[in-house]
Amino acid sequence: GAVVSQHPSWVICKSGTSVKIECRSLDFQATTMFWYRQFPKQSLMLMATSNEGSKATYEQGVEKDKFLINHASLTLSTLTVTSAHPEDSSFYICSAEAPGPTDTQYFGPGTRLTVL
C-alpha cells in the first residue's frame, strides 16, 4: 500500500530557531502534498497545498514567510518553521495525493514540534 513518512517524528527547539520537517511518499509519486496542523484536542487544519515544481498555496491566515514549503521532487516536500515561537508548538501532519481515479490522500505519522 501507499506509505508516507515524516521526519523527524518529534523535535524540541529553542524559540527563534528554524525547524525543517520532511514528508516523503515512499512507493508512489505525488505531485500534490498537503500540510496540516493539529493543536491539542482539536481537529486538523489545512495549512497549505504543496505542488511539485511550483509555489505552495497557503490557506487564509497562514503566513507563507513563516512556514516555508518546498516540494523539491515528486516524493519529497519540506515544511520549514522559521523563527519558531512557543505558539508554533503543534502536531504537524502531511499527506500525499496518490495518482488515480479517487485522488486518495495518504497521511504521514506526524511530527510533534515543541518550542521552548
Place this chain on the structure above:
Amino acid sequence: KQEVTQIPAALSVPEGENLVLNCSFTDSAIYNLQWFRQDPGKGLTSLLLIQSSQREQTSGRLNASLDKSSGRSTLYIAASQPGDSATYLCAASFTGGGNKLTFGTGTQLKVEL
C-alpha cells in the same frame, strides 16, 4: 464557508455494543468523504472513503454511509471492541476545492470492558 461537524464529541460504550458516529457537512457539492481513525499522539489511519456517487462503503465491522441531500455521513461500528477506542475523524473534499480536505472536530470513542 464549508464546515464539517461531528456529534457527539465523546462517546463511551460497553464492549460488544453497536454504535453510530455522525458527521455533517454544510456544502452538498461534496466530492468525497473519508473516515479516519487517530490514536493518541499518532497520525491518521484511513478507514473508509465514499465517493459522491456512492451511498455506502463497508470494511469488516465498519460501514459508512453518505447522504448528500441531508449533508450527513454516518460511521457504523458493529460489535465494538476495546481496541476500537480512538478518535474518529471525518473529512470531506468539495467540488472545485482541489481535493483539499476539511476535517470535522472528531469523536473520541472509548469502548470499555
